[in-house]
Amino acid sequence: MKKLGLLFFSFLFTVSAAEAATQPVMLTIAQQQITAAFERLDTGLNMAAEKLGETGLTGEEAKGILTVLCHEFSYAVDCATVDTQGLLTTIEPAEYRHFEGTDISAQEQVQHLLKLHKPVLSEVFHSVEGYDAVDAEYPIFNPEGRFIGSVSVMFKPERFLGEIIQPLVKGVPLDISVMDLGGRTLYDSDPVQIGLNIFTSAVFQPYTEFVELARKIAATPQGHGVYRFKKEDLTGDDVDKKAYWTSVSLYGVDWRLVGIRLERNTKERMSLRPASAVAAEQALELFAADTTLKAALVDDDKDKAMKLFEQFYSLTPAIYSVQWINAKGINRFGFPVENSLSEYDYNPGTAESDRQILRILKKQHPDVLEAPLFEGKTGYFTFKPVFNDGRYLGMIYSIKLKTD
Numbered sequence: 001m002k003k004l005g006l007l008f009f010s011f012l013f014t015v016s017a018a019e020a021a022t023q024p025v026m027l028t029i030a031q032q033q034i035t036a037a038f039e040r041l042d043t044g045l046n047m048a049a050e051k052l053g054e055t056g057l058t059g060e061e062a063k064g065i066l067t068v069l070c071h072e073f074s075y076a077v078d079c080a081t082v083d084t085q086g087l088l089t090t091i092e093p094a095e096y097r098h099f100e101g102t103d104i105s106a107q108e109q110v111q112h113l114l115k116l117h118k119p120v121l122s123e124v125f126h127s128v129e130g131y132d133a134v135d136a137e138y139p140i141f142n143p144e145g146r147f148i149g150s151v152s153v154m155f156k157p158e159r160f161l162g163e164i165i166q167p168l169v170k171g172v173p174l175d176i177s178v179m180d181l182g183g184r185t186l187y188d189s190d191p192v193q194i195g196l197n198i199f200t201s202a203v204f205q206p207y208t209e210f211v212e213l214a215r216k217i218a219a220t221p222q223g224h225g226v227y228r229f230k231k232e233d234l235t236g237d238d239v240d241k242k243a244y245w246t247s248v249s250l251y252g253v254d255w256r257l258v259g260i261r262l263e264r265n266t267k268e269r270m271s272l273r274p275a276s277a278v279a280a281e282q283a284l285e286l287f288a289a290d291t292t293l294k295a296a297l298v299d300d301d302k303d304k305a306m307k308l309f310e311q312f313y314s315l316t317p318a319i320y321s322v323q324w325i326n327a328k329g330i331n332r333f334g335f336p337v338e339n340s341l342s343e344y345d346y347n348p349g350t351a352e353s354d355r356q357i358l359r360i361l362k363k364q365h366p367d368v369l370e371a372p373l374f375e376g377k378t379g380y381f382t383f384k385p386v387f388n389d390g391r392y393l394g395m396i397y398s399i400k401l402k403t404d
Contacts, residue, residue, distance in 0.1 A: 024376040027259035033164045038250040045138035048151045057081040057089045066092035075160040083149045113137045121253040161187035171344030174375040175260045181218045221247040261375040262338040288384035288396045309335035319398045326394040378402040
């Protein structure tokens with residue numbers, strides 16, 4: 001059977017050079033990884049459809065194919081075959097088999113597939129199995145080329161997305177939320193917001209800037225904007241936030257990935273007392289040699305170290321943040337918190353800048369680096385090694401934003 005999926009699977013857009021320069025690194029990586037996950041899902045469905053075309057939609061062989069399909073995707077809740085009348089014929093795992101024979105022909109994605117015989121990804125809907133889900137359906141043709149039904153993978157989008165996004169943003173001052181074009185939140189770091197519709201839910205209506213920006217996000221495949229909303233969850237203080245968004249698409253259904261961070265008026269702070277790059281570098285070198293700081297790092301006294309970081313930051317207004325990465329490659333903390341990584345592990349080398357920083361860390365010598373920040377923009381990194389009685393404690397580094 002000719003593979004159909006790749007004919008309908010594509011990016012919605014190409015990121016422009018200017019937009020790519022400002023889009024947060026972790027948002028780009030999330031986009032790439034979700035795209036790859038969609039491609040794996042498309043391939044898995046296509047292979048299962050080819051096999052089911054040979055075996056038919058029912059019987060032990062069909063059950064085995066569905067079992068393998070469900071095991072291939074950790075986020076899958078159940079996998080099924082659907083006949084040409086829109087009836088569920090075989091379902092795995094066994095706990096859902098009592099739904100076999102159920103008529104789901106009224107579901108929009110099933111109607112689409114039965115009419116066009118093309119792969120489809122549904123919007124979120126309440127499934128007959130009793131949970132809100134997304135359904136990816138793929139057509140099945142027998143060896144003679146006759147359409148005989150479809151194969152389905154049902155999954156909860158928050159699980160699919162969470163498995164990818166949570167590890168990426170751990171320790172990074174950036175949240176990533178995912179929204180469909182109808183305004184429904186498919187994934188958010190605040191579980192309470194998952195499933196809410198930004199356009200219509202009462203909780204969002206007092207925040208007109210936020211709702212207006214969400215509508216702009218739905219209408220355009222990529223961009224950025226500022227809005228005012230709760231700091232951490234629906235009960236926190238109101239703060240200004242910066243949002244960058246991009247898109248992924250499967251079978252013509254588009255999702256928006258939105259990178260969110262607190263908005264600080266860094267330029268205003270820097271204008272209070274401009275400092276030359278040389279002065280800032282000299283100050284960092286002295287700071288790395290400070291015995292009080294070394295003692296705090298040796299004792300792993302975060303509170304004491306953070307007070308020293310705050311003092312250094314207040315005396316060096318030209319910098320965006322000051323941080324510490326230990327000798328094991330863990331970015332322990334920095335000040336200010338909203339501009340710093342916390343317990344971030346560089347060792348997996350997720351981004352190219354991670355690999356560059358690891359190389360600098362291993363050299364144990366002062367160095368400089370220009371690299372994109374995970375939360376957006378580009379920074380000049382200045383690294384100074386910290387030694388205590390011959391023991392290497394890692395690098396103290398400061399970041400100065402690259403101005404336009």
